[in-house]
Structure formats: structure tokens, C-alpha cells
Amino acid sequence: MKSKLNHLYLMKLFIAIVQKGSFAEAARTLDVAAAKASKDIHYLETSLDSILLNRSTRSLSITDAGELFYQSALDIVEMHSQMLDNLAMLKHTISGELRITAPALWGEVILAPIIIAYKQRFPLVKFSAEFSNETVDIFKDNIHIAFRSTHLRDEPYLAKYIADDEFVLCASKQYLLSKAMPVIPQDLLKLDLITLTSNENKLNQIDFIHNGQAVLQHLNGELHFNNKQVIYETVKAGLGYAVLPRYLVREALASGLVVELLSDYQIKGAKFYALYTQRRKDSALVNHFIDFVSEQINAHVKD
Template identity: 30%
Template sequence: MLNPKLISLLPDLASFILVVNEGSFTAAAKTLHVTPSALSKLITRLESALNVKLFERTTRKLVITQAGEKIYDQAVLMINAAQQAVEVSTADHSEPSGVLTIAAPEAFLNSVLQPFVVPFLKQYPLIQLKLRAVDGEIDLFKHGIDVAFKLTDTPDEKLVLKEIGQTNLVLCASPDYIELRGMPTHPTDLIEHDCLYLAETEQDNIWDFLKDDEFHTVTVSGRYAVNHSQMRLNGVKSGLGIGIFHDFVVKDAVDEKRVVAVLPNWTIKSSYHGEIAMQYAQTKYMPARLRVFIDFVMDNLTNKLALT
């Protein structure tokens, strides 16, 4: 028998999930169109009902407790189940509609997905598309992601996988820079060059190279580092040095001879290369909006990426 207490807790649990996802009462309250104080009282009521502390509250930040994390995980499962019930009720609708949230690395989002956004939205006018630039790992369930694109050789085994291409990291420089500073012929030559790298972590200027059985690790340096692919590419085009990119980012620039490949016979080893994976949760009732998006990607992106 369904516990009446559980029914009364469901709205509060949904609000709790939103607070965790937004990271603050203020942001979550704005989404719910209530005041932060009203939302705080709701969470206090939920804590009392569950007899557990969900957050550590300070004046500077909101931190979920260990018990809160466990409750959050279970609450997400319940909300997802409720969402599936809604999807079943709308499964017979002829035209796909609703919100799709897509996560992808910034470079892939900008260089590959962006050109397909407008055609997709024009083809499916009742679908709302939310795109998030995410370069690290992300939990699809916790963050409400419908589809995640990953550049990796180790996709998530718990999710459905559609392989849509392969990508490698490449080095490029402008012809003017090469004419001025010379073309490197070995990875160790990069020590004497200005290099552009991501600057997200302390290891981003440490590049690993492999050719046959020969392996080299090189610590590069330069005056310009930025974790935005197009800004880094603009810097390379302007002659600021040798940059590291995914092949799909620089394909057009190489074809137009605005940049030239550096050390093309060497493989750059990194966790951000390999399979271009499209992943989503396994579900018995796939929303029409998700199905048409997956089909759209498979019909369009696989052809585009096959040319890179």
C-alpha cells in the first residue's frame, strides 16, 4: 500500500533536488517562483519529516551532507520514474515536443554541434533545446542531462552508447610563425617554442607524444593559455605560437592553409581523444524528442565527422 506520508513528501523532495542542482536556495527559489526563505522553510520541513540533516548551512555556501547525498540519489530515481510516467502519457502525440538538455565539451559544442542547432529547431518547432558546455565528467541523472557527448576511449558502461566518430589531438601553427621560428621536427623541439595550451589544470602544459615505440613527455610554455578552443585558435592564427586542438576544431583552418600541422607523424596522448561518444540513459519509453534528436545526430554528424 502506498504510504500517504510519501505522497506528501514528493513535492518537497522535488524541491530538494532542485536546490542541490542549482547549488543555492536563491537560484532554486527563482526557478520555483518562491522566496528563498519560503524554500528554506520547506527544506527544514523535509528534514524534520525525514529526521535527517540534508545541508550544512553557512553564510557563504550550501553543502549537502552525506545523508543528504543518499536521499538525493533516491529522490532522483523517483522523479525520473515520474517523468517516465509523463512520457508514457504523451507517447502517442504526433509531434515531438518538450525540453532536451544536451551536454558536450566546449570545443565539440562550438565546432561540431553549433551548425546543426538551427536546422534541428526549425525541423522540430515544439522542442526546446538547452546546451551545456561540460569538459569534465557529468552525472546525467543528477544534472538532468538527456544526452551527453564525450571525447574518450572509456565511455560510461551504464549508459547507452552511440559512436559517431573518432577524434585526435593535433598541433598547429600559422605559416608566419613557422617561417619566423622554424618547424619543429621532434617533440623536444617544442621546449624552444611558444605554445598555447588549455590552462585548466597544472598538467595542461605537459604534452605526451608517441610514435611507434618512442615516447616523450614535454613541458611546454608560452605567453598565452586559454581553455576556449576558438580563442586559442585565433591566437595561433595570429602567430602567437603552436597550439593543441581536436582535429575537428582546426579542419577548416588547415584546409584554408591558415594554419599548418606540426609534428603530424606523432600521436598526442590524452584523456580527451579517441571515440566521440553520444550517451544517454536506457529507458523503456523513449520520449519522441529524444528519439528524433538521436536520429538527427546519426544522420548528420556521422557524415560530417567522417570527413575530418
């Protein structure tokens, strides 16, 4: 049994080295000394009679044998993790580790409170969550679940629907006191647009759907930010109108602080999905958490 545990550790160590690109970072992740990590990998290569890594003082690269070992080790380590998770489920003890990624704003506003609620209910579950708008490689970064707003055109992963990613055209009640309420998209040209910038490009058009037909409206604005939360604060300050995620402005809409414009014109959106690899599909913990997220979001929407 001890030998099997040692082999499992060696596989985890090798996976960490490949993913971190460094013996020191991998050793830190597994809480072992860097010198021990180097010695253990040498032992692994000797026992397999194969060179797994090409290493010099400045670089580290994986060999063909190392790539084969890495892919196999990923499967074995994941199967072991799933076995422990599923056995814990049978004992009605939910435990394990979840590594999650999500878009920055959605992660902070929607997912973070759900993770907190889940952790409070199931304290034995460990979380590592990264909220970023950078698209990560789920395979390479060994992510259990990636929450993304997408149209699922080219995603090479399994996916479970979570919620619609709806957008709202809105302005503060204060701002509209001195402005005419728009009736058609062209009326927006008389108002002050607060736009989102992306890679220094101003997103100055809105794609509407009205009576089943696409309506494209080009607009101009004098306030531009690359952060939706900042845009929301600017809208609440009464400086103009903007397109914002419904989940961000839901409470302000309900209280009347913010008013929806052109409610008959739907803004094109996407859907949030939980993406995961084929390797994770039988994980009781992964599926349990995804179901929990979906239930929490649906309950919030109904409230």
C-alpha cells in the same frame, strides 16, 4: 487525477530543493513563491508522516527518509517525463526537455550549432545546455546527456559513441614560409611551440604514434595559454605551432590557412561519447537527440 498531478509537483519540488540546496532557488526554478514551497513541503512531510529535510536558518540537509523519497521521486518523475516524450513520438510530435552538459570549446564549436538546428526543426523541445570543462555529477545535477571526451575507463554511465576526438599538430602557412618543414618529432625543437597550460602546468610533451609505436617528444615553448581558442588565434597570427582539436582547425586546414605538421605521426586522442544514466536509456527524446548529434557530426566530417 488532480491528486496525482499534485504529488508529481511535490516530487519535482523536493527534487529541486535537494539539488539546489535552497527553498528559494527551488521555488524560482518551479516558478512558485518561496513561502508556498515551504508550505507544500510541510504538507508533503505531514502526508507521508516522515521528516524529509532537517532545516535551520543557516543549513538544509536531507534525512534518511528524505534520501529514500528523493531517489524514488527521481525515478517516478523521469518515468513520467519519458512517458510524455514517447507518447509525443507516437504522435510524431517531438517535445520535452533536455538538460545537457559538454566541454566548453567542443560545446561552443560543435554542439551549439547542432542544438540550434534541432530546436529549429523541433521547436517544442526545451534545452538547458551548460558548456564547461568542469565534470558534473549526472545523477546529482539531473543531467539528461553529458557529452565527454574520454577513454571510458571508469565511467559509471551508459555511453554511445559520437565521434573521434582527434588532435592536429599545425602551424600557419605564413609561419612556415621562414621555417623548415619538420620531418621527425625532434625537428619541432627548432620551431616555436604554443602550449596549453592546465592548473599552471605547461603541457610540453606530445605523445605520437608512428608505425604502431609510441613516440614521446619533450618540447619547450615561450607562449602558454589556458584556452585552446586563444592558442588557435595565436597560431593563425603566425607565432608558432600547436596541438589543436581537428574540429577546431578543420576549415583552416581545408583552405590552406593552416598546415598540418608531421601528418605521418598520429597524436594520441580520445573519443567523444554521449553519457547518460540507466534511468534515461528508454527515453525516446534522449535517444533521438543523440542520434541527431551523431548524424550531424558524421555528415559534417564527410563534407
